[in-house]
Every structure is written in C-alpha cells, then in structure tokens.
Amino acid sequence: xxxxxxxxxxxxxxxxxxxxxxxxxxxxxxxxxxxxxxxxxxxxxxxxxxxxxxxxxxxxxxxxxxxxxxxxxxxxxxxxxxxxxxxxxxxxxxxxxxxxxxxxxxxxxxxxxxxxxxxxxxxxxxxxxxxxxxxxxxxxxxxxxxxxxxxxxxxxxxxxxxxxxxxxxxxxxxxxxxxxxxxxxxxxxxxxxxxxxxxxxxxxxxxxxxxxxxxxxxxxxxxxxxxxxxxxxxxxxxxxxxxxxxxxxxxxxxxxxxxxxxxxxxxxxxxxxxxxxxxxxxxxxxxxxxxxxxxxxxxxxxxxxxxxxxxxxxxxxxxxxxxxxxxxxxxxxxxxxxxxxxxxxxxxxxxxxxxxxxxxxxxxxxxxxxx
Amino acid sequence: xxxxxxxxxxxxxxxxxxxxxxxxxxxxxxxxxxxxxxxxxxxxxxxxxxxxxxxxxxxxxxxxxxxxxxxxxxxxxxxxxxxxxxxxxxxxxxxxxxxxxxxxxxxxxxxxxxxxxxxxxxxxxxxxxxxxxxxxxxxxxxxxxxxxxxxxxxxxxxxxxxxxxxxxxxxxxxxxxxxxxxxxxxxxxxxxxxxxxxxxxxxxxxxxxxxxxxxxxxxxxxxxxxxxxxxxxxxxxxxxxxxxxxxxxxxxxxxxxxxxxxxxxxxxxxxxxxxxxxxxxxxxxxxxxxxxxxxxxxxxxxxxxxxxxxxxxxxxxxxxxxxxxxxxxxxxxxxxxxxxxxxxxxxxxxxxxxxxxxxxxxxxxxxxxxxxxxxxxxxxxxxxxxxxxxxxxxxxxxxxxxxxxxxxxxxxxxxxxxxxxxxxxxxxxxxxxxxxxxxxxxxxxxxxxxxxxxxxxxxxxxxxxxxxxxxxxxxxxxxxxxxx
Numbered sequence: 001x002x003x004x005x006x007x008x009x010x011x012x013x014x015x016x017x018x019x020x021x022x023x024x025x026x027x028x029x030x031x032x033x034x035x036x037x038x039x040x041x042x043x044x045x046x047x048x049x050x051x052x053x054x055x056x057x058x059x060x061x062x063x064x065x066x067x068x069x070x071x072x073x074x075x076x077x078x079x080x081x082x083x084x085x086x087x088x089x090x091x092x093x094x095x096x097x098x099x100x101x102x103x104x105x106x107x108x109x110x111x112x113x114x115x116x117x118x119x120x121x122x123x124x125x126x127x128x129x130x131x132x133x134x135x136x137x138x139x140x141x142x143x144x145x146x147x148x149x150x151x152x153x154x155x156x157x158x159x160x161x162x163x164x165x166x167x168x169x170x171x172x173x174x175x176x177x178x179x180x181x182x183x184x185x186x187x188x189x190x191x192x193x194x195x196x197x198x199x200x201x202x203x204x205x206x207x208x209x210x211x212x213x214x215x216x217x218x219x220x221x222x223x224x225x226x227x228x229x230x231x232x233x234x235x236x237x238x239x240x241x242x243x244x245x246x247x248x249x250x251x252x253x254x255x256x257x258x259x260x261x262x263x264x265x266x267x268x269x270x271x272x273x274x275x276x277x278x279x280x281x282x283x284x285x286x287x288x289x290x291x292x293x294x295x296x297x298x299x300x301x302x303x304x305x306x307x308x309x310x311x312x313x314x315x316x317x318x319x320x321x322x323x324x325x326x327x328x329x330x331x332x333x334x335x336x337x338x339x340x341x342x343x344x345x346x347x348x349x350x351x352x353x354x355x356x357x358x359x360x361x362x363x364x365x366x367x368x369x370x371x
Numbered sequence: 372x373x374x375x376x377x378x379x380x381x382x383x384x385x386x387x388x389x390x391x392x393x394x395x396x397x398x399x400x401x402x403x404x405x406x407x408x409x410x411x412x413x414x415x416x417x418x419x420x421x422x423x424x425x426x427x428x429x430x431x432x433x434x435x436x437x438x439x440x441x442x443x444x445x446x447x448x449x450x451x452x453x454x455x456x457x458x459x460x461x462x463x464x465x466x467x468x469x470x471x472x473x474x475x476x477x478x479x480x481x482x483x484x485x486x487x488x489x490x491x492x493x494x495x496x497x498x499x500x501x502x503x504x505x506x507x508x509x510x511x512x513x514x515x516x517x518x519x520x521x522x523x524x525x526x527x528x529x530x531x532x533x534x535x536x537x538x539x540x541x542x543x544x545x546x547x548x549x550x551x552x553x554x555x556x557x558x559x560x561x562x563x564x565x566x567x568x569x570x571x572x573x574x575x576x577x578x579x580x581x582x583x584x585x586x587x588x589x590x591x592x593x594x595x596x597x598x599x600x601x602x603x604x605x606x607x608x609x610x611x612x613x614x615x616x617x618x619x620x621x622x623x624x625x626x627x628x629x630x631x632x633x634x635x636x637x638x639x640x641x642x643x644x645x646x647x648x649x650x651x652x653x654x655x656x657x658x659x660x661x662x663x664x665x666x667x668x669x670x671x672x673x674x675x676x677x678x679x680x681x682x683x684x685x686x687x688x689x690x691x692x693x694x695x696x697x698x699x700x701x702x703x704x705x706x707x708x709x710x711x712x713x714x715x716x717x718x719x720x721x722x723x724x725x726x727x728x729x730x731x732x733x734x735x736x737x738x739x740x741x742x743x744x745x746x747x748x749x750x751x752x753x754x755x756x757x758x759x760x761x762x763x764x765x766x767x768x769x770x771x772x773x774x775x776x777x778x779x780x781x782x783x784x785x786x787x788x789x790x791x792x793x794x795x796x797x798x799x800x801x802x803x804x805x806x807x808x809x810x811x812x813x814x815x816x817x818x819x820x821x822x823x824x825x826x827x828x829x830x831x832x833x834x835x836x837x838x839x840x841x842x843x844x845x846x847x848x849x850x851x852x853x854x855x
Contacts, residue, residue, distance in 0.1 A: 229716050236707060240696035246655060246687060247708030248676035 103267025133267020
C-alpha cells in the first residue's frame with residue numbers, strides 16, 4: 001500500500017468509527033431505524049435532497065443545503081489551515097478563535113466604514129482581516145521567538161484577551177452600530193453592499209465567494225509548502241529546528257512568518273463569516289469555528305488538502321445535522337461525531353501499528369503530532 | 372577491589388571505563404564473565420539490585436530534581452510515610468542524621484537548584500550513602516567542579532574510605548587521581564592493561580600506559596605526503612574564547628590556522644573545547660573574545676548562513692540533531708542548506724528534477740543504500756545516513772570543511788570510505804579541520820595536529836613529529852602548555 005494512502009487511513013477509519021459509534025448511540029436511545037433515517041436526513045441536509053429533486057422538486061432543495069454546507073466548510077477550511085500551517089513549522093496554534101475574532105472585527109469595520117468601489121472593497125476588507133489575524137497570531141509568535149513563551153499558553157490566553165477586547169468592549173462600546181429607525185442594534189454597523197461577498201448560486205442559497213476563496217487558500221498553502229524554497233524551509237524547521245539552523249535557515253523568521261500566515265488564515269475565516277453571512281459583527285460571534293479548526297487540522301493529518309477534505313466533510317455534517325431534529329435527534333450529533341473522530345485520530349500510532357501488523361510496511365513511521 | 376580502599380580507574384575516552392561501571396551498577400548486562408561481591412557471584416538485572424547490595428553510583432550528570440529540597444531528593448524513591456502520607460519531617464531528620472554521620476554539611480530543607488554544583492554533588496553522594504551504599508562509584512566527579520570543590524571532594528572521599536567504605540573513582544585527570552587514590556587501574560580499549568599502587572607511579576608512566584606504547588598499527592594507511600606547500604590561509608584565529616553550554620568558558624584563548632589543501636586534526640579528550648570550536652567556526656556558537664579571519668571575512672558575528680555562503684562545510688558530531696532531518700526524504704536532506712541554489716532551486720521554486728538528478732548521482736557515487744532519493748532518511752542505516760551527510764557537504768565543494776567525529780558508529784567499510792573522501796577533498800584543495808576523539812583517526816588523516824586541553828592548545832605537531840606518547844601527555848595536560 002503506498003505510503004500516502006497509509007498516512008490517510010487513520011483519519012478515514014477514525015471518522016468511520018465515530019460515525020458508527022454515534023449511530024449506535026442513536027440506535028440505543030431511540031430506534032435503529034431512526035438512526036439510519038437520521039443519518040440520511042443529515043446527508044440530504046448537507047449535500048442537497050437529491051431524491052426530492054429527482055421527483056421534480058425545485059432546484060433550491062439542492063442549492064440551499066449546499067450553500068449551508070459550503071459556508072460552514074469554507075470557515076472550517078480556513079481555521080483548519082490556520083492550525084495546520086502553524087503545525088508545519090512546529091507550533092501548535094490554539095489561538096485560531098481569537099485570531100478569527102480580530103479578523104471578523106477588522107472585516108466588519110472595513111466593510112462598514114470604508115467606502116471603496118465594488119471590485120476593491122471586498123479584497124481590501126479581506127486583506128484587513130488577514131492582517132488583523134496575522135498581527136494577533138504574531139504576538140504569540142514573537143513571544144515564542146524572543147521570550148521562549150510556549151505558544152500553546154500564549155495563544156490560549158490571547159483567545160480570552162480577544163474575546164474581552166472585541167465582544168465585551170469594542171463591539172458594545174466604541175464600534176457599536178448607530179440605532180436605525182428607532183431600533184437599537186447590537187454589534188457593529190451593517191457593512192456596505194460593495195463589501196458583501198457575492199452569492200454564487202442565486203439568492204436561494206447562501207453559497208458565496210468565501211467558499212472558492214477558502215479552497216484557493218488551501219491550494220496556495222499546499223503549493224507553497226511543497227513547491228517553494230521558503231515552504232521547504234518552513235517544513236524543515238518544523239521537523240528539525242536545530243538541523244535547519246545548522247543549514248543556515250533563518251529559524252526565527254520562518255516561525256514568525258508561519259505563525260503570521262496561520263493568523264491570516266483564521267482572520268480570513270472571520271472575514272468570510274462577516275462579509276458572507278452575518279453582514280456585520282454581531283453582538284457576539286458565538287460559533288467556536290477557531291477551536292473546530294484544531295479538530296479539522298488534526299483529522300486532516302495537518303496537511304492543507306487533508307484539512308480541506310476534513311472541513312468539507314464536517315461542513316456537510318454540520319449543515320445537515322439540523323435536519324436530524326425532524327426525527328427527534330439532537331442537532332449536536334455532528335459535533336459529537338467530530339469530537340469522537342478527533343479522539344480516535346489522536347490514537348494515530350495505534351492505527352498505524354494495527355495497519356503495520358497486517359502489511360509489510362516500510363520502516364518509516366508516522367509524523368507524531370507534538371502537543 | 373578491596374573493602375576500605377580508594378580505587379581509581381583511568382583511561383582514554385572510549386577505553387571502557389564507563390561501560391565497566393555501568394555493568395557494576397546494573398545498567399548494562401555483561402555478555403560474559405562473572406561479577407563477584409564479597410566472594411559471592413552476583414548478577415544485577417537493574418540498578419535496583421545493585422543498590423540493594425550496597426552499591427551506589429554518582430553520575431557525571433546529576434540525577435536530582437532541582438525544585439525539590441535536599442531531603443526530598445535524598446529520600447526520593449523510598450520516602451518515609453505516616454498514615455500513607457509523606458512524612459517530610461522524618462525525611463529531614465533522617466537526612467540530617469546521615470549527613471552528620473558522614474560529616475557532610477548540607478541544609479536538608481534547601482532547594483537543590485539554589486546549591487552550588489559542588490554541594491549538589493554532595494547531595495548525590497548522601498543519596499547513595501542514605502541507601503546504605505558500601506561501594507560508591509563516582510563517574511568523572513571533578514569534571515564539573517572548581518579546583519576548590521575538587522579538593523573538598525577529595526577530602527570527602529578519603530573520609531568515606533576511612534570509615535570503611537570503598538570508593539571507585541573514574542577519571543582521566545591523572546594528577547588528582549595520584550593525589551587521592553590507593554590503587555589505580557588503567558584501561559585501554561576495553562581491557563585493564565595495568566594495576567599500580569598510586570604511591571609507586573608517576574603521571575608520565577600512567578599517560579604512557581593509557582595511550583599505549585605506539586605499537587599499534589594505524590587503522591588506515593597513511594596518506595601520501597602532500598608534496599605541494601600548503602595553500603592560502605583559510606582560517607586564522609587568535610585568542611579565541613567561547614562559552615560552553617554549561618555557562619563556563621569552553622575555549623580560553625585558542626590560536627590556530629588552517630590552510631588550503633591540508634587536513635588539520637584536533638586531538639583531545641572529550642569536553643576540552645573541540646566541539647565548541649567547531650560550533651564557532653560554523654556560526655552556531657558566538658565567540659566571546661578573540662579575533663579571526665574565516666574565508667575572507669571576520670569570525671565574530673558569523674551566522675550559519677554566512678558560514679555556508681563563504682564556503683564552510685560542516686559534518687557535525689550529532690548527526691540526527693544537527694545534520695539531517697530524518698522525517699524528510701533523502702533528496703530533501705541532500706538539498707538542506709543548499710536548497711536556495713541550483714540545481715536545487717529555480718528562483719523561489721524547488722527544482723524537483725534537478726534535485727532528483729543530483730541526488731541520484733550522489734547516491735551512486737557514495738554508495739548510499741537504498742539508492743532511492745524519495746525514501747525517508749530515517750529508513751536508512753546510520754552509516755548510510757552519514758554517507759548522505761558527507762556526500763552533501765563535499766558536493767558543495769567547500770573551501771573549509773569542519774568535520775567532527777565523522778566515523779563514530781560506522782562500520783569498517785564506511786569508515787574507510789569516509790576517510791578516502793576526506794583525503795580526496797584535501798587533495799583537491801579543501802582545507803579540512805578534523806575533530807575526533809579517536810586519536811588513531813586523527814593521526815591517520817592529519818597533516819598537522821593541534822592538541823586541546825581545557826580550552827587551550829597544549830601542543831602542535833607536524834606529521835613527521837607525531838608521537839603518541841607525547842600527544843597523550845599533552846591531551847591529559849600533564850605537561851605545561853607550549854608548542855612542541
């Protein structure tokens with residue numbers, strides 16, 4: 001079996017096992033038939049209700065669910081990339097959530113308070129969000145490089161700082177949107193029409209430019225890591241910092257830039273959320289997409305494309321999960337599946353050992369995540 | 372060894388001193404032979420057995436928990452308890468009693484990381500005695516001590532012997548051994564070659580015994596004498612000083628020169644500044660004082676990248692840590708350090724084709740097995756990994772090549788190949804600085820040799836002046852520093 005396939009198997013098997021365990025849980029608490037039906041509903045809710053469409057229903061039974069999935073997948077892809085990029089240089093970025101909040105706020109401010117022509121407004125807002133995320137992650141990167149502060153600690157703490165700064169002060173204070181038509185609103189002002197990410201499948205579906213943008217980002221990160229000199233240096237630092245230093249690679253600069261890129265990805269996730277769906281920074285940005293990024297990256301084996309596939313899969317599950325409620329199954333099951341898959345992937349070495357016993361595998365063993 | 376005596380074991384690096392002691396302490400199992408204690412054959416499966424039979428060991432690197440107190444460290448592993456809870460008061464009392472019995476002055480409640488190195492060593496000794504050690508093994512105990520602390524340790528050891536304990540002291544510092552030991556066993560190449568009474572011998576005799584009488588044949592044939600005069604000066608340092616990892620001076624004023632087309636050997640016992648010298652020359656360690664010219668630029672402020680650009684090649688001692696990234700493929704490792712230049716790069720992009728072709732050529736030329744550029748480096752044996760390193764560094768056509776322990780752990784064939792490649796590089800005009808703890812290797816390859824002792828050059832020999840006994844004495848610091 002090719003090495004590349006062997007590296008993917010633990011993730012695939014973990015996801016399948018998680019699906020199986022959750023099916024059994026639903027089957028035990030309700031009925032086996034309900035469990036199967038719930039999974040089907042989740043599928044149709046994620047990729048579109050194809051049976052209904054083939055029976056003659058309107059195209060929106062396909063495009064609406066696909067839009068929901070794509071929206072979630074785009075954000076998960078970006079936060080997953082954030083964690084994966086940092087991982088490649090040997091850093092564990094727990095701070096995608098905080099970086100995403102800063103990015104979302106920057107996008108909301110750029111979108112509402114700056115006036116630019118349509119072709120420039122969206123790129124400018126995205127850039128602002130990326131820079132805000134990069135700066136927030138850069139704090140942790142610099143602390144690590146110059147003061148030796150472990151990035152796990154600093155990024156966790158910066159998440160709380162970001163939450164307090166953005167949700168508890170800026171958005172309810174200085175940046176709070178003006179009351180409109182006698183109605184007081186929470187959150188920042190509505191972004192201008194020129195800053196809205198264009199929808200791609202018409203108004204019936206929330207699929208917007210954020211989705212192809214996230215895919216392009218993943219592709220770009222992958223090309224950068226595997227095809228360029230600086231990407232090679234980044235991987236070399238992550239896999240053997242001392243050897244990289246001896247080879248003349250600027251270790252501190254690689255760490256700093258990779259951390260900034262990680263922050264930029266998380267910042268973009270915030271921008272896609274604000275410019276694509278929310279339309280402003282709401283009172284609170286509840287969804288913990290930044291933390292989901294950790295699971296997405298690890299299930300994707302910290303590979304940019306692996307993280308993308310894993311984000312697509314869980315985007316579909318998340319979007320479809322709401323439809324499970326029709327059968328009395330709680331909509332948090334997709335998150336449970338994701339959590340269990342992460343738990344099983346953490347036993348990666350066990351999977352590889354099991355697989356090795358069956359096959360005459362090469363002497364190479366897996367890259368062990370450093371946590 | 373007899374009860375109530377102080378036996379010293381001396382020998383060159385790699386003579387087998389530490390291995391022997393590790394067998395005594397149960398860390399290693401003997402392949403054959405019998406260990407007897409009080410006339411009874413014994414077999415220690417682990418240090419636990421050895422401790423139970425009254426053997427204690429103080430390692431060169433202390434095994435203490437820095438944030439715990441002296442008393443906590445001493446009782447660690449056999450803590451007194453009361454109702455299942457740790458009884459620290461009793462621990463302090465017990466440790467105080469042990470200290471008093473053997474005349475140690477230690478504050479049981481002091482945190483270990485607040486103590487001086489010499490006091491920490493006493494904690495180690497007390498720890499062994501507290502467990503009822505009758506035989507105490509000290510591995511290079513003075514390596515980390517100041518002269519005053521060493522004198523204090525000598526008094527402690529004599530005191531223990533006077534109380535009927537047996538002390539085994541492993542060292543390569545002949546003067547202190549002569550001052551403190553009753554008997555001295557000399558080891559060379561895994562054998563005990565002599566056993567003498569300390570009162571009946573001199574440092575000169577011991578050095579001769581340790582190094583051998585020069586009767587052994589060189590491992591590889593001597594190189595052809597360089598007919599042409601050595602070329603331009605590549606490296607010239609004056610008064611070089613640098614600090615070691617432990618914060619103490621490792622280089623204390625080194626003068627040396629390397630010219631094009633010669634192999635310059637650095638001989639010395641491990642830990643006398645050779646490693647730090649190699650690190651300074653490759654930009655991995657800053658120098659604290661002194662001046663130097665390295666390939667047309669200053670030596671101070673040198674970064675690893677600058678060293679590479681100027682033409683310094685480096686085959687480091689710690690292969691897996693410094694030379695290669697074992698999770699990367701062979702071809703990626705071949706590119707490491709040169710990945711920004713053709714044929715490994717085209718502009719900002721990796722040149723996959725060029726890299727593959729060059730790697731294939733090198734795996735054939737250096738007989739790397741398997742000759743597969745895509746396989747992860749970790750899948751190669753140590754010898755083949757080293758071939759990849761040597762191939763990479765020589766392929767870069769360095770003007771100065773800094774080589775540290777290039778053949779450690781390699782089999783005979785690989786050793787011969789590495790030696791041949793180094794000579795070939797020398798003949799093509801590269802200046803080679805060879806650091807090795809294997810004196811034979813240094814003598815077999817070098818055109819000139821500097822001897823290092825305690826961060827200084829204590830000898831300089833041209834090829835026709837090589838004399839193993841004289842070199843050995845200078846390596847052990849038994850003669851005053853000076854040039855031959």
